[in-house]
Amino acid sequence: MIRHHRNDVSRVGRVLSVVVVGCLVALLSSCGGNGDKTGVSLIIKTQTNPYFVSMKQAAQKAAGQNGTHLSVASGQADGDTQSQINAIDTAIARGDKGILITSNGPAVNAALRQAKAYGLFVIALDTPLDPAKTANVTYATNNFQAGKLIGQYAASRLAGKPAVIAMLDLYDDQVVSVDVDRDHGFLTGMGIDPGSKTLNAKEARKGKYSGGKGGSYTIACHQATQGAVDGGRKAMEQCLSRNPDINVVYTINEPAGEGAYAALKADNHQDKTFIVSIDGSCQGMSDVESGIFAADATQYPGKMAQLGVDAVAKIGKGQQAPSLPPGEDYLDTGTKLVTAKPLPGIESQTPAEGKKACWGTAGG
Numbered sequence: 215m216i217r218h219h220r221n222d223v224s225r226v227g228r229v230l231s232v233v234v235v236g237c238l239v240a241l242l243s244s245c246g247g248n249g250d251k252t253g254v255s256l257i258i259k260t261q262t263n264p265y266f267v268s269m270k271q272a273a274q275k276a277a278g279q280n281g282t283h284l285s286v287a288s289g290q291a292d293g294d295t296q297s298q299i300n301a302i303d304t305a306i307a308r309g310d311k312g313i314l315i316t317s318n319g320p321a322v323n324a325a326l327r328q329a330k331a332y333g334l335f336v337i338a339l340d341t342p343l344d345p346a347k348t349a350n351v352t353y354a355t356n357n358f359q360a361g362k363l364i365g366q367y368a369a370s371r372l373a374g375k376p377a378v379i380a381m382l383d384l385y386d387d388q389v390v391s392v393d394v395d396r397d398h399g400f401l402t403g404m405g406i407d408p409g410s411k412t413l414n415a416k417e418a419r420k421g422k423y424s425g426g427k428g429g430s431y432t433i434a435c436h437q438a439t440q441g442a443v444d445g446g447r448k449a450m451e452q453c454l455s456r457n458p459d460i461n462v463v464y465t466i467n468e469p470a471g472e473g474a475y476a477a478l479k480a481d482n483h484q485d486k487t488f489i490v491s492i493d494g495s496c497q498g499m500s501d502v503e504s505g506i507f508a509a510d511a512t513q514y515p516g517k518m519a520q521l522g523v524d525a526v527a528k529i530g531k532g533q534q535a536p537s538l539p540p541g542e543d544y545l546d547t548g549t550k551l552v553t554a555k556p557l558p559g560i561e562s563q564t565p566a567e568g569k570k571a572c573w574g575t576a577g578g
Contacts, residue, residue: 251281251282251283252281252282252283252311252312252526252527252529252530252531253282253283253285253305253308253309253310253311253312254277254282254283254284254285254310254311254312254313254314254522254523254526254527255284255285255286255287255301255302255304255305255308255310255312255313255314256269256270256273256284256285256286256287256314256315256519256522256523257286257287257288257298257301257302257305257313257314257315257316258270258286258287258288258289258315258316259288259289259292259316259317259318260288260289260290260291260292260294261286261288263292263441263442263469264469264495264497264573265340265467265493265495265513265515265573266288266316266515268495268515268516268573269316269339269340269515269516269518269519270286270519271516272515272516272517272519272520273286273314273519273520273522273523274286275520276519276520276523276524276527277523277527280523280524280527281527282523282526282527282530284523285304285305285308285310287300287301287304288301289318291440292318292384292440292441292442293318293319293385293388293440294318295317295318295319295321295322296321298315298317298318298322298325299321299322299325302315302322302325302326302328302329303325305329305334306328306329306332306334310334311334311335311526311529311530312334312335312336312337312522312525312526312529312530313326313329313334313335313336313337314337314338314339314519314522314523314526315336315337315338315339315349316338316339316340316341317338317341317343319388319390320343320344323343323344323348326343326348326349327348330350335350335525335526335529335535336348336349336350337349337350337351337352337353337522337525337526338351338352338353338354338544339352339353339354339515339518339519339522340353340354340355340392340513340515340518341354341357341390341391341392342354342391342543342544344390344391346543346544350535351525351535351536351537351538351544351545352538352543352544352545353517353518353521353522353544353545353547354518354544354545354546354547355513355514355546355547355548355549356395356546356549357391357392357395357396357399357492358395358396358398358399358402359399359549360396360399360492360511360512360513360549361395361396361397361398361399361400361401361402361403361464361492361511362399362400362402362403363399363403363509363511363549363550363551364400364403364464364490364491364492364509364510364511364551365399365400365401365402365403365404365405365425365464365490366403366404366425366426366560367403367490367508367509367551367553367557367560367562368400368403368404368425368462368464368488368490368508368509369403369404369405369423369424369425369426369428370425370426370427370557370558370559370560371426371488371508371555371557372426372427372429372461372462373426373427374426374427374428374429375429375461376429376430376431376432377404377423377429377430377431377432377461377462378431378432378434378457378459378460378461378462379404379431379432379433379434379460379462379463379464380434380435380437380449380450380453380457380460380462380463380464380474381397381400381414381415381433381435381436381437381464382437382439382446382449382450382453382463382464382465382466382470382471382474383397383414383415383436383437383438383439383466384438384439384440384441384466384467384470385438385440386436386437386438387438389412389413392466393414393466394412394413394414396466396492397414397464397466398411398414400464400490401417403425404423404425404431405422405423405424405425405426405428406418406421406423406424406431414436415436417433418433419432419433420432420433432457434453434456434457434459434460435449435452435453435456435457437449437450437452437453439465439466439469439470439473441466441467441469441470442469442470442473443469443470443472443473443476444473445469445470445473446465446469446470446471446472446473446474446476446477447473447474447476447477448473448477449470449473449474450463450473450474450476450477450478451477451481454477454478454481454483458481458483460483460486460487461486461487461488462487462488462490463478463487463488463489463490464490464491465489465490465491465492466491466492467491467492467493468491468492468493468495468497468498468501468507468510470491471489471491471501471506471507472501472506474489475489475501475506475507488508489506489507489508490507490508490509490510491507491509491510491511492510492511492513493510493511493512493513494510494511494512494513494514494549494550494552494568494571494572494573495572495573496569496572496573498510498572499552499565499568499569499572500565500569502552502553502554502565502568503554503565503566505554508553508555509551509552509553509562510551510552510553510568511549511550511551511552512548512549512550512551512552512563512568512571512572513547513549514547514548514571515573516573517547517548518547521536521545521547550562550563550568551563552564552565552567552568553565
């Protein structure tokens, strides 16, 4: 017996009507409209962020290779859950076998539970859902570990000097696991207690960091960037206005880091600080090479999407669905630290090595 949440029940009538319309349109196509091909929907956060563009391209390539019918949808911007909910309803109506989603927030969970109730296999990409069991399986980076890598690097690079840190996060109006995990990972790598297991900006504003040779630290700011270039620039400008002594900048992703660098350069501050970030795009590897980023923890969105499409294709052929290892919430697709200035005791790759698996390549 399936026990629905109240939000699920309130949506059943609307979803059923969408399914009926979809069946009428498909009519003689077994209510799917994809002929004999297994249908899979890729629902990404946006189609403007290069990270998700890379995911889309890899999914399209995988679908072409394994004969699945891929449909792609997205939010209009980071945080747009309604567009994603609409896409989930459409996937149900179309008779897709599975959904791959990079969630814009927990508001999509009820729709995903409904999709599972209709027999779709739900795979979360990049960001584990909250709770993680909302998806059947998740392909993601260990975002805490990615943050920890750049935190360890930053602490070691400081070589005992006082750290004045700008924290350029994703949101300030909602809690998303990727935001918290990367932020807390960075602080932990620095040797600073995050102060909370679930929320950002709860660490002590001043204290001692224990990473590297150790030293004193000041948190100059926590600013939301929406993961965008313009957001990163504005956030960095606001941080500099509060504390012009900033010498370490943590950014949630590369677009935010690019915006931060633009603000630092406009203020003639780029030689007084260094930026550490997370993503691993080909452009990001070039930015590490040129010194815009001191270090970047890589991710492999293309690998996530390819694994997801392949999994749904196998399910469509009657093969076994993927499952999680005992005690794990997701299948880890890996992360590496890339820097042009390696430090003793910190395992890293060169930008040239990072480019071999950056987004847009077979490994990315």
